[in-house]
Every structure is written in structure tokens, then in C-alpha cells.
Amino acid sequence: MVLGEDTIRVIWAMGERDPVIDDIIGVSGLEWHGAQNRGSRSLHLRGPPAVLEPHGTDIYSWDVRQEEFIVPDNMDTVYWCRIFKVPGLTKKHHMLGYEPVITQDSHRHVHHMLLYECAPKSRQIPLLEKAASERGAACYSPAMPPEWDSCLTPIVAWAVGSQGEFFPEHVGIPLGEGHRSTYFMLEVHYDNPSLKRLRDNSGLKIYYTPNLRQHDAGILSTGIAVSPLHMIPPQQPGYTTFGYCPSQCTNKLLPGGGIKVISVVLHSHMAGSRMELRHLRDGKELPRIAQDKHYDFNYQQARRLPREVAVLPGDELVTECVYKTVNRSYPTYGGYSTKQEMCLSFALHYPRTPLSACHSMTPVEHFFSTLGVDQFYGVDMPAVERLFLKTGSPDNGASDEEKLRQLVKSFRTTTTPTPSVFDAPVGDEWDDEANQRAILALKAAKDFTIEGEGDPEGAGAGPGGLFADLVIKEPAQFRNRTFTEHLLALPWSESDFTSRLEEVLSSHHMAFCRLQDDQLAVPADVFKLENTTAFLNESEQPTSQCQHEFREDLDQQHLFSGAASRLVMDCSIALSICLLVFAFV
Incomplete structure (x- = not known):
């Protein structure tokens, strides 16, 4: 297997002491690493080294975090948003990077955190100023104030597995440019399928400096x-x-x-x-x-x-x-x-x-x-x-x-069939x-x-x-x-059908x-x-399990255009039989 820049799943084990040559060539061999000194994780093995956390007297941090937010025990998915204002900056600064800060009991439940820059109109600034002292609202719901819709430009995008990111020395993201880059919205997505009540203070630690870098x-x-x-x-x-x-x-x-x-x-x-x-x-x-x-x-x-x-x-x-x-x-x-x-x-x-x-x-x-x-x-x-x-x-x-x-609902009639949703098989x-x-x-x-x-x-x-x-x-x-x-x-098991669908929808x-x-x-x-x-090569065309002229129209611009509609009408019974066959194959 060639190790490239793709994500690689690495299985690792580590002993209690450094091995010596006798351990490797001797009769006893290497010692067992033990049950605790092992694990696995995904990594980018190849690529440039990560930029390290900056240090210096002019490096500051700003915590953008939830405040005692109660994750409800009656919803499996929650999006919670909160407005923040940069901490008392009187001139432009540069953000150098960020790290996640996750509450101990929330590691399995915090799905992602996004920090958006707000671009408010003048009349919206007092409303965001007030919101910055409050605990937030459900994202994109009627409870979210309309002025929060001005928070659209992402400057941080974190998800599980990420340890954060620090930027190269010649770039920084602006903070504190008057009313621009001053107000931000934190969005946290909680996944809680076990319906467990949680108290959360997760968020981000933002690193910044007054020493501006070469590029915004x-x-x-x-x-x-x-x-x-x-x-x-x-x-x-x-x-x-x-x-x-x-x-x-x-x-x-x-x-x-x-x-x-x-x-x-x-x-x-x-x-x-x-x-x-x-x-x-x-x-x-x-x-x-x-x-x-x-x-x-x-x-x-x-x-x-x-x-x-x-x-x-x-x-x-x-x-x-x-x-x-x-x-x-x-x-x-x-x-x-x-x-x-x-x-x-x-x-x-x-x-x-x-x-x-x-x-x-x-x-x-x-x-x-x-x-x-x-x-x-x-x-x-x-x-x-x-x-x-x-x-x-x-x-x-x-x-x-x-x-x-x-x-639409006013046009429903008694002839409209009941939705025929198939039961999902075990394991689906x-x-x-x-x-x-x-x-x-x-x-x-x-x-x-x-x-x-x-x-x-x-x-x-x-x-x-x-x-x-x-x-x-x-x-x-x-x-x-x-x-x-x-x-x-639709005949989703038919590879020629889905290949043609893929091409036409993507065109x-x-x-x-x-x-x-x-x-x-x-x-x-x-x-x-x-x-x-790309079309499949002729030699790669799969053999269909449902031999019917329905598939002939896949060479046309639309899957159901013109004569294809008549073909679909003619083969509806055949398709039903095929779908039943697919369900049990």
C-alpha cells in the first residue's frame, strides 16, 4: 500500500521502555506492550509539519465558550448559537490559530463548533452588543434573532478528531476592525441519541496578537x-x-x-x-x-x-x-x-x-x-x-x-395511495x-x-x-x-441506471x-x-438482473423523457417484480 496524503488508520502499541538489540534478536523477543499502551487513530501521515502554538509576550488568548448550557434530555440533535464580542480591542489584531476546549463529559456529544464573523448593519450593532451579554438561542430557529443572520463568514471550523490549527507566520485572520471582525457567533452542534442531560461549557480558545502579520x-x-x-x-x-x-x-x-x-x-x-x-x-x-x-x-x-x-x-x-x-x-x-x-x-x-x-x-x-x-x-x-x-x-x-x-395538501384526493415505505431490513x-x-x-x-x-x-x-x-x-x-x-x-440496484443518473444530475x-x-x-x-x-467502458458494463427495455432510455438526455415514459409504463409490473427480487437477494 502506498502511503500518500490520504487519511490513514494507524494501529499503534508502545512498550514501557526503549527496546535494545537483544530484545529484537534474542530468544525472549520484545516485551508485551500491555493492555493500556495501545490504540488506533486516523492520521495524515504525509504532509508538511503542523504549525506549532505561538509563544511570546504579545500572544493573547480569548475563550469563546458556552456558559453552563444545559443539553436537553428530550432531543437527540441540538444546535445552540451564542454571540461574542472581541475583548476590548481598540485596534486591529490578527488571529493566529485556535484550539478546542471540550467539557470532560461532552467529548462524545459535541459534534462540531463553528465561529462566524458577523457583518451587521449599523442599526443591528446595538442588538448584537446586547446579545453578547446573553447565553444564546437555538440556531436557525424562530427564537434566533434576525440580526444574527448577519453572521455568515466562517473563521473557525472544528470537528472531532481535530486538535485545532495554527496559521503560518505570514498570515492572520483580522480581529477588531471597528464594527467589522468585532462580533462573532459560535455555533455548537450536540448529538445526544442517548437523551442524556448534560451541562456544557465547551468552546474554542482563540490566539491573537497586536503584531500584524504580512497578509489578512x-x-x-x-x-x-x-x-x-x-x-x-x-x-x-x-x-x-x-x-x-x-x-x-x-x-x-x-x-x-x-x-x-x-x-x-x-x-x-x-x-x-x-x-x-x-x-x-x-x-x-x-x-x-x-x-x-x-x-x-x-x-x-x-x-x-x-x-x-x-x-x-x-x-x-x-x-x-x-x-x-x-x-x-x-x-x-x-x-x-x-x-x-x-x-x-x-x-x-x-x-x-x-x-x-x-x-x-x-x-x-x-x-x-x-x-x-x-x-x-x-x-x-x-x-x-x-x-x-x-x-x-x-x-x-x-x-x-x-x-x-x-x-399542495388541498389537492390530495382519496385516490392518493398511502406511502409505501419498505421496512428496513435488520442491520440497515x-x-x-x-x-x-x-x-x-x-x-x-x-x-x-x-x-x-x-x-x-x-x-x-x-x-x-x-x-x-x-x-x-x-x-x-x-x-x-x-x-x-x-x-x-426506482431501480436503485441497477448500476447502469444509477450511473446515468449520476451523470445527468451532475451535468x-x-x-x-x-x-x-x-x-x-x-x-x-x-x-x-x-x-x-466518465461512462463505464463497454467491457465493464454490469449484467442486469432485470432484463427489460426500461434501461434503453439511459442513453437519452433524461432518464424518463419521451418514449421512455411509455417504456416505464410498460415495464412497471416488471420493475415491481425486480424490486421484490432485489429485496431478497
Whole structure:
């Protein structure tokens, strides 16, 4: 096995004393290390050495921590946010790095901690000043004050396995620039499936100095916008998705000399198995900025690059994620819980730019049409798109989402079938131990709905999810099915079907280029990418267990277009039989 820059699982053992040559070649051999002096952990074995904690008379620390927060015993997932103000800085300082501070009884329950820089408007400053003396609120809930939505730019992203990060000597993240870099929001995600009541004071220790370094640094988030439309089929040994940052974004917001990337955090959830941050210039792919062919959900240490990588105006960035779902029976959707998925990368770079996030998603209409749906009852596709993008404004106290759901539900009829969710086979449940470990769930794309929190199968899959509220009207062969039922009936065991689905869904990207105040720097637009997923070689085509002409349409642009709809109609009985066969094979 070649030891590269990927995550490696290391098994170690250590004796009580240093061995000597006689121990190695003698009759007795090495002494047993004992039951306590052994263990295993994930590591980045190769790569530049970590930057050590700085020391000196002008190095200060600032604790950003919860204050006697009670983790409730009636919720298995809790996001708690709290506002902080930098400690009495009268001029600009530089943050040098950070370390986690975890309460002893909370090690198994603190999933991630994120620290966001706030960019408040003048009228919001007194409100944040007041909030800085309070204990916080539930993140992204009605209890969270609206001015906290100005806290969008991440400066720290910590998750289990990480020991923190210190920056190279020529860069620092600004603190205390007047009203900018003065207010911050700490987000802590607690995972508590055992429903244990906890008292927590976890947080971060921030190191800073008044001695400014050469460059202001920032963090750029790229990847797939968090949305239920980020769907990963079940039963897949390796399903690939892409997040795309177009040249239009970098061309407008990066300085003429570009930026230099120092380190990268790659992040997905429990189904993630491989990740890459790819780099394109003038239509040609450059060496990967970062990659991990053995991604470990439980080890999310920042990767310092062997050499700083220049990203120039007009360059494109692609965050690629590969997921393994062979033990899952239902689709996995994008979302914020450990049972849902993400595909994000966070690049520490200099100089700091106005660009905060560059994400993409499958266009809404392209997503549904690729999966064979033309129309839903009671709502047109533009309205469905507004729901997923949440671009509408409230009206008489009812959000677009609430109004749309009421409208959709009003069109349900007695002919609408009961959701036919298959029972999960024994062993298909998620591992509780794995579910107690940390995630890095960056709340960077506020455009998108968060569906299905608390749903064991992820966003949209359960009876409370949005997909279950959308009832198909056209085409006729799928009429009166909920979209959830439609997804469950698809032939996920067919590798040629899922390979083609992977390619078609990855070919179109709606991209969002966001400033630090969450405004779009360029209008959201749809981009078509060619050859994002390679076709299987003819010799590698798998033999299907369900011999039917249904698969013939996989060579067309959409999986259910035109004549394919008639084929699907003709083969519905055959597919049902095949799905039953797959369930027992």
C-alpha cells in the first residue's frame, strides 16, 4: 500500500521502555506492550509539519465558550448559537490559530463548533452588543434573532478528531476592525441519541496578537449547497456528486494576482468515502488542490498544503464527493444532521477577499424532470423552485413554504395511495456510535430549506418531508404518487441506471457566488458541465438482473423523457417484480 496524503488508520502499541538489540534478536523477543499502551487513530501521515502554538509576550488568548448550557434530555440533535464580542480591542489584531476546549463529559456529544464573523448593519450593532451579554438561542430557529443572520463568514471550523490549527507566520485572520471582525457567533452542534442531560461549557480558545502579520487571511467555502436536492441513491459502492464554482465568480471577486490557498478542510458526513477539491483554468484541469481517497468522517483535521496553491481570477473550483451507501435501503438527502449529507470544502487563503462562499446545486426543474416528473398537483415548477430557493417574502404571517404546503395538501384526493415505505431490513439502521461523532455542518447557504430534521432516513424521505407533500400529476403513469413514493420505486440496484443518473444530475449546476453579507455578487445562473462523470467502458458494463427495455432510455438526455415514459409504463409490473427480487437477494 502506498502511503500518500490520504487519511490513514494507524494501529499503534508502545512498550514501557526503549527496546535494545537483544530484545529484537534474542530468544525472549520484545516485551508485551500491555493492555493500556495501545490504540488506533486516523492520521495524515504525509504532509508538511503542523504549525506549532505561538509563544511570546504579545500572544493573547480569548475563550469563546458556552456558559453552563444545559443539553436537553428530550432531543437527540441540538444546535445552540451564542454571540461574542472581541475583548476590548481598540485596534486591529490578527488571529493566529485556535484550539478546542471540550467539557470532560461532552467529548462524545459535541459534534462540531463553528465561529462566524458577523457583518451587521449599523442599526443591528446595538442588538448584537446586547446579545453578547446573553447565553444564546437555538440556531436557525424562530427564537434566533434576525440580526444574527448577519453572521455568515466562517473563521473557525472544528470537528472531532481535530486538535485545532495554527496559521503560518505570514498570515492572520483580522480581529477588531471597528464594527467589522468585532462580533462573532459560535455555533455548537450536540448529538445526544442517548437523551442524556448534560451541562456544557465547551468552546474554542482563540490566539491573537497586536503584531500584524504580512497578509489578512480568510476562509472560502465551496461545494454543494445544502439542500434535499443533493440526493445520493441507496445501495451504491461509489456514487459521485459535484459542487461547482464558476469562472464568473472568481473573475469578479478575486484580486488580479489571485489568492494563495494554505490549507483545506474537506467535509462530508457518514456516507462520504472520498473527496477532492479540483482546480480548472482555461478549460484544463490542474493538479488537485486537496484530496482524500480514504475520507474518515471522524477525523476532520485541516490539511496544510505542501505548497501554497494560486487560484487566479477566472479559475473554476470543483468539490467532488464520493459516497458509499451499500448498507442503506433509502435515498440519502442533503441536510444538517449526521444521517444526511454534505459536500463542502473550506480553503484558508490570503489575501482576504469579499468572496465568502461559492456553491452550486442541481437546478430544481432539471432535478425533477431527470427523475421523470413534469408536474405536481396544485403548484407549478416555478413555485416549487421558489420553495427550494426560498426567494419569496412572507405574506400575512405565512411563508412561501407554508402556503405551498397548504396548497399542495388541498389537492390530495382519496385516490392518493398511502406511502409505501419498505421496512428496513435488520442491520440497515445507522450505527449509534458513529452517530455520536462530530460533523462539520457549515450553515453557509441560507437559500435552502432544511427538510426532515428528526427523520431517520434524512430530508424528505419520511411522512413529514417536503417530498412526501408533493403529489405527481404528470406524467400519467406516475399520477397520484407522492414524490417520495416515486423515489422508492426506482431501480436503485441497477448500476447502469444509477450511473446515468449520476451523470445527468451532475451535468447542470445552478451556482451562487456570495459576499460576506450574504448578497449575491453575480446573478445566480445555470451552467452545463461536460464529462463530469466518465461512462463505464463497454467491457465493464454490469449484467442486469432485470432484463427489460426500461434501461434503453439511459442513453437519452433524461432518464424518463419521451418514449421512455411509455417504456416505464410498460415495464412497471416488471420493475415491481425486480424490486421484490432485489429485496431478497
